[in-house]
Amino acid sequence: MSEHEHRSVVAIVPAAGSGQRFGSAGNKLFADLAGAPIWLRTIRRLREAPSMSSIVMPVAQSDQSYFSGFTQQLSELDVHLVNGGAERWQSVQSGLDWAINRRAEFVAVHDAARPLVTVEEIEATIDEARVADAAILSVPITGTVRRRTSQGSTLVDRRELFSAATPQVFSTALLHEAYLNHRGRLATDDGELVQRLGKQVATVVGQPTNLKITHPGDLVLAEAILASELNS
Numbered sequence: 001m002s003e004h005e006h007r008s009v010v011a012i013v014p015a016a017g018s019g020q021r022f023g024s025a026g027n028k029l030f031a032d033l034a035g036a037p038i039w040l041r042t043i044r045r046l047r048e049a050p051s052m053s054s055i056v057m058p059v060a061q062s063d064q065s066y067f068s069g070f071t072q073q074l075s076e077l078d079v080h081l082v083n084g085g086a087e088r089w090q091s092v093q094s095g096l097d098w099a100i101n102r103r104a105e106f107v108a109v110h111d112a113a114r115p116l117v118t119v120e121e122i123e124a125t126i127d128e129a130r131v132a133d134a135a136i137l138s139v140p141i142t143g144t145v146r147r148r149t150s151q152g153s154t155l156v157d158r159r160e161l162f163s164a165a166t167p168q169v170f171s172t173a174l175l176h177e178a179y180l181n182h183r184g185r186l187a188t189d190d191g192e193l194v195q196r197l198g199k200q201v202a203t204v205v206g207q208p209t210n211l212k213i214t215h216p217g218d219l220v221l222a223e224a225i226l227a228s229e230l231n232s
């Protein structure tokens with residue numbers, strides 16, 4: 001194994017959802033964002049990150065024919081398609097199996113629905129995972145947060161609160177162990193699965209611009225953010 005392979009980072013890009021909340025007829029990831037489909041913009045961002053080696057993208061069986069129209073682009077970008085599952089974690093697991101086969105040292109799980117992540121955010125999360133084994137990009141909560149109690153409510157110190165985004169980067173061996181331990185129990189994300197092993201998960205501070213396209217209105221915001229990037 002070459003030194004490069006030993007330090008390699010494979011991106012796992014789950015794209016096998018159906019986009020229920022987005023409400024379009026097909027997968028929301030096919031929607032146009034300033035001239036390119038959402039998933040392709042996401043892949044291009046990951047490709048720009050110098051630490052990234054291969055990319056594996058779990059897709060739904062029903063979307064195979066759509067993606068077969070992009071065969072050449074996918075191979076130029078070194079993107080490998082695998083079968084996703086009914087739940088996001090099943091899609092991630094299928095990408096993880098591919099990465100394990102490839103002997104990747106690290107995996108970076110990144111939602112195909114987050115096309116605005118920056119190269120700096122990707123690299124910072126990878127750098128932290130190389131130190132801590134597990135690192136997730138997170139965004140500080142900006143609002144005032146209160147916790148309901150039996151008497152009323154108390155203010156929560158928001159300096160302690162972050163919302164988890166992606167990429168979430170792990171040593172491949174650690175995420176593998178987390179999935180072996182998972183056995184289908186409910187978890188909100190891969191960070192939670194890793195935490196169940198008693199491992200600390202580091203957070204890297206990201207920007208609120210790394211939105212996950214969920215509702216149609218998010219596309220409007222995403223276009224504005226892209227336009228502002230071009231002007232800066």
Ligand code: CTP
Pocket residue numbers: 013014015016017018019020021022028029058084085086087088089091092111112113114212213214
């Ligand atoms: N995803 C996946 N496999 C699934 C479900 C989701 O690979 N079974 C992917 C989505 O394609 C998306 C990412 O996980 O890139 C984050 O999921 P989300 O934003 O919730 O997308 P959807 O599940 O498609 O949308 P919704 O929950 O509104 O149906």
Ligand code: MG
Pocket residue numbers: 017
């Ligand atoms: Mg979903």
